[in-house]
Amino acid sequence: MYEPKIIAFLCRWCASAAADLAGVSRLSYPANIIPIVVPCSGRVDPRAIIEAFLNGADGVLIGGCHTPNDCHYISGNFKAFKRIHILKKLLKQFGIEPERIRLEWISATEATKLVQVTKDFVETIRKLGPLAR
Amino acid sequence: MKERIGVFICHCGRNIAGTVDVEKVAEVISKHPQVVHCETYVYMCSEPGQKLIMDAIRNKGLTAVVVAACSTTIHYETFARVVEADGLNRYKLEIANIREQCSWIHINRKEATEKAIRIVLASIAKVSMDEPLYPIKAKVTRKCLVIGGGIAGITAALDIANSGIPVVLVEKSPTIGGKMAMLSETFPTLDCAQCILTPKMAEVARHPNVKILTCSEVISVEGYVGNFKVKILKHPRKVDPSKCRLCTLCERVCPVTVPREFDRGLSTRKAIYIPFPQAVPSAYVVDEEHCTKCGLCVKVCPTKAINLDEKEEIIEEEVGAIIVATGYDLYPGEKLREYGYGVYKDVIDSLQFERLLSSGGPTKGQILRPSDKKPVKRIVFIQCAGSRDDNHLKYCSKICCMYTAKHALLFKERVHDGEVTIFYIDIRAAGKGYEEFIKRVQEEFEVNYIRGKVSKVYRDKNGDMVVIGVDTLSGQKVTVRADLVVLALGIIPQLDRDLASMIKIPVDEYGFAQEVHPKLRPVECVTSGVFVCGAVQGPKDISETVTQASAAAAKVIELLTQEYITHEPTIAEVDKDLCSGCRICIAVCPYGAIEIVEGKAKINEVLCEGCGACVVACPSSAIKLRNYTDSQLINMVKAALTGV
Ligand code: FES
Numbered sequence: 001m002y003e004p005k006i007i008a009f010l011c012r013w014c015a016s017a018a019a020d021l022a023g024v025s026r027l028s029y030p031a032n033i034i035p036i037v038v039p040c041s042g043r044v045d046p047r048a049i050i051e052a053f054l055n056g057a058d059g060v061l062i063g064g065c066h067t068p069n070d071c072h073y074i075s076g077n078f079k080a081f082k083r084i085h086i087l088k089k090l091l092k093q094f095g096i097e098p099e100r101i102r103l104e105w106i107s108a109t110e111a112t113k114l115v116q117v118t119k120d121f122v123e124t125i126r127k128l129g130p131l132a133r
Numbered sequence: 134m135k136e137r138i139g140v141f142i143c144h145c146g147r148n149i150a151g152t153v154d155v156e157k158v159a160e161v162i163s164k165h166p167q168v169v170h171c172e173t174y175v176y177m178c179s180e181p182g183q184k185l186i187m188d189a190i191r192n193k194g195l196t197a198v199v200v201a202a203c204s205t206t207i208h209y210e211t212f213a214r215v216v217e218a219d220g221l222n223r224y225k226l227e228i229a230n231i232r233e234q235c236s237w238i239h240i241n242r243k244e245a246t247e248k249a250i251r252i253v254l255a256s257i258a259k260v261s262m263d264e265p266l267y268p269i270k271a272k273v274t275r276k277c278l279v280i281g282g283g284i285a286g287i288t289a290a291l292d293i294a295n296s297g298i299p300v301v302l303v304e305k306s307p308t309i310g311g312k313m314a315m316l317s318e319t320f321p322t323l324d325c326a327q328c329i330l331t332p333k334m335a336e337v338a339r340h341p342n343v344k345i346l347t348c349s350e351v352i353s354v355e356g357y358v359g360n361f362k363v364k365i366l367k368h369p370r371k372v373d374p375s376k377c378r379l380c381t382l383c384e385r386v387c388p389v390t391v392p393r394e395f396d397r398g399l400s401t402r403k404a405i406y407i408p409f410p411q412a413v414p415s416a417y418v419v420d421e422e423h424c425t426k427c428g429l430c431v432k433v434c435p436t437k438a439i440n441l442d443e444k445e446e447i448i449e450e451e452v453g454a455i456i457v458a459t460g461y462d463l464y465p466g467e468k469l470r471e472y473g474y475g476v477y478k479d480v481i482d483s484l485q486f487e488r489l490l491s492s493g494g495p496t497k498g499q500i501l502r503p504s505d506k507k508p509v510k511r512i513v514f515i516q517c518a519g520s521r522d523d524n525h526l527k528y529c530s531k532i533c534c535m536y537t538a539k540h541a542l543l544f545k546e547r548v549h550d551g552e553v554t555i556f557y558i559d560i561r562a563a564g565k566g567y568e569e570f571i572k573r574v575q576e577e578f579e580v581n582y583i584r585g586k587v588s589k590v591y592r593d594k595n596g597d598m599v600v601i602g603v604d605t606l607s608g609q610k611v612t613v614r615a616d617l618v619v620l621a622l623g624i625i626p627q628l629d630r631d632l633a634s635m636i637k638i639p640v641d642e643y644g645f646a647q648e649v650h651p652k653l654r655p656v657e658c659v660t661s662g663v664f665v666c667g668a669v670q671g672p673k674d675i676s677e678t679v680t681q682a683s684a685a686a687a688k689v690i691e692l693l694t695q696e697y698i699t700h701e702p703t704i705a706e707v708d709k710d711l712c713s714g715c716r717i718c719i720a721v722c723p724y725g726a727i728e729i730v731e732g733k734a735k736i737n738e739v740l741c742e743g744c745g746a747c748v749v750a751c752p753s754s755a756i757k758l759r760n761y762t763d764s765q766l767i768n769m770v771k772a773a774l775t776g777v
Contacts, residue, residue, distance in 0.1 A: 007773065016234075020206065020234065021233075022233075023232060023235075023238050024233060026237055031235075031241065034773045035252070036773060037205070038761070039703075039761060042745060043746070043761065043766075045766065047763065048763070048767055052770045055770060056774040056775075057774055074724075075723050076744050076746055079749070
């Protein structure tokens with residue numbers, strides 16, 4: 001079976017904490033997800049996402065704290081939301097399916113949400129197939 | 134410089150080694166060109182494990198360390214101390230989490246091992262570009278500014294002053310005491326408000342660490358946490374408090390009569406006056422707006438305390454922290470046309486009723502109606518006047534249910550055969566002893582509670598006030614005749630927009646000051662070093678206000694008892710050569726940490742929290758986040774994807 005490679009930018013305060021909790025609770029999710037911990041979802045530069053695609057990723061997941069109040073840096077999640085919205089549109093112009101990028105708000109306690117999101121995302125990417133470069 | 138990286142892979146007993154083939158990871162990682170040392174150990178966090186790291190740093194001259202083990206949150210500090218013990222900078226350490234985010238969630242050994250390698254490679258990519266950093270230090274001015282001299286400001290000022298920290302308490306009006314000074318009794322214990330407040334006013338007034346500035350406003354705030362520069366405009370009081378002996382001669386000769394604010398217009402005062410007898414400072418004041426400068430008072434004053442030519446003054450203060458405690462106001466009753474407030478003298482607001490109840494008030498505590506001074510027998514209270522109303526205030530003002538019940542009780546105590554009707558939407562009495570209080574009022578004092586909204590209030594030809602509403606429980610229209618109607622007006626924040634933007638406190642859609650987090654950081658503002666307490670942050674009663682004021686004070690004491698503020702150095706940094714001064718970063722910074730100096734962005738090291746929002750926004754790539762640079766992030770991505 002085709003195994004996609006997925007980079008997951010997880011904000012340190014919520015999404016990465018949820019991933020830690022998933023570990024502690026021994027909830028399993030696909031190993032296709034490679035975590036990269038970032039200070040905040042607002043730190044995720046669209047360029048880093050594009051680099052991920054250029055270097056072999058088939059999908060990119062960005063996990064941040066819930067809107068409106070949870071971002072440790074007040075409004076980084078809103079900034080991520082706007083930037084990724086635009087990036088998706090842009091990538092579409094280049095023939096890259098916007099579904100290859102997924103932005104999710106995952107609080108530190110939502111290990112189950114992280115698991116469900118990652119499983120679902122891996123399935124989505126599997127269906128889309130490898131990114132033609 | 135070529136890095137000499139050491140990688141230490143923990144088995145964590147079987148926690149990691151059970152799923153991840155740690156030896157395989159070590160084998161692959163040792164081939165990395167920058168890795169000069171790589172080993173695995175059963176418990177890297179144990180004494181012998183730590184020793185392995187120290188030995189390798191010393192013997193192999195490591196310049197950077199990656200520990201592949203459990204989550205950063207668990208042992209970062211442990212390993213940071215280990216590397217520091219051997220002279221490495223703690224920022225040259227990275228933890229690769231191969232337990233929580235790898236071994237514990239996978240079963241397939243091959244997959245888990247491969248993923249662990251990717252995670253470690255990404256950490257190597259990061260650490261090789263990490264810079265050694267040192268904590269940022271800034272001095273702290275040990276003084277606090279408290280804005281607002283109500284019960285919130287007084288409480289906070291006293292707590293801080295008692296800890297030995299000087300306080301400047303700024304109050305707009307001529308006396309401290311705020312709204313609480315106007316109240317008769319407080320719910321649910323019926324303590325006399327003056328009796329519990331005035332000792333505190335006196336205490337704060339004579340406290341050696343408190344400087345009170347009345348008739349004063351903050352007009353400019355510059356600087357940052359620990360180092361604010363504040364300008365305060367002190368309007369002329371025109372009476373020297375140290376000379377005034379409250380002999381009343383001046384007010385007796387003053388020819389100008391105006392409504393008295395403290396009684397909310399139910400009585401009058403002169404243009405030279407004292408707001409109320411227990412005012413602090415205990416001195417008369419000249420009302421600049423109404424004074425005709427006739428000079429009669431100056432002539433009669435036996436102590437020569439009056440100077441009608443006194444000018445305003447600008448006072449500058451340096452403080453380390455600011456507390457905003459500017460309190461609330463009542464929603465303007467005039468906006469509720471159907472209730473006739475401002476049209477009929479006998480429709481009054483709840484603070485006016487407090488004044489009628491107060492023994493120091495305009496009627497000495499007798500309940501006389503304002504229009505003809507006739508004793509009131511029948512009274513109607515209208516709750517949620519303006520609150521929970523889409524056309525006025527959407528929110529619940531929280532205190533009105535309780536104070537209206539209190540009003541009903543106090544009225545019945547004074548007028549035993551009085552008839553009390555209360556119109557309400559819901560009774561909200563969540564608080565210690567509150568529900569019991571409401572029950573007592575309903576049962577013992579035979580107050581008629583009608584669930585429903587009032588549609589109209591008017592005066593009939595006999596001079597009676599007629600209140601028409603609907604009882605929503607029975608669906609019946611009700612008409613109640615009364616001598617006096619009291620509106621439980623909603624409360625609105627008293628926070629000047631200019632002041633808010635000067636101090637950089639965000640406000641919510643209603644104008645209440647916004648705390649950083651409603652649950653976990655309820656008294657802090659986003660602007661570091663600024664705190665809020667009392668009703669300016671949201672509707673609340675006296676107990677909650679005092680609690681919050683003490684909390685804000687504790688936060689200030691925590692801040693100002695440090696000699697230096699130390700701050701994480703992983704913050705943003707501007708490359709001046711690349712910066713075009715476009716100001717985009719200023720707009721995205723949530724902390725107001727960036728300013729333009731000589732055409733280039735400049736980051737305040739103490740205010741920057743290192744979120745990286747500006748880095749992403751900068752169109753010239755002139756800003757980097759220390760130890761999270763764009764190249765680091767991209768190299769991490771590349772390393773993670775390259776893998777084995
Ligand atoms: S810190 Fe999690 S999204 Fe900003």
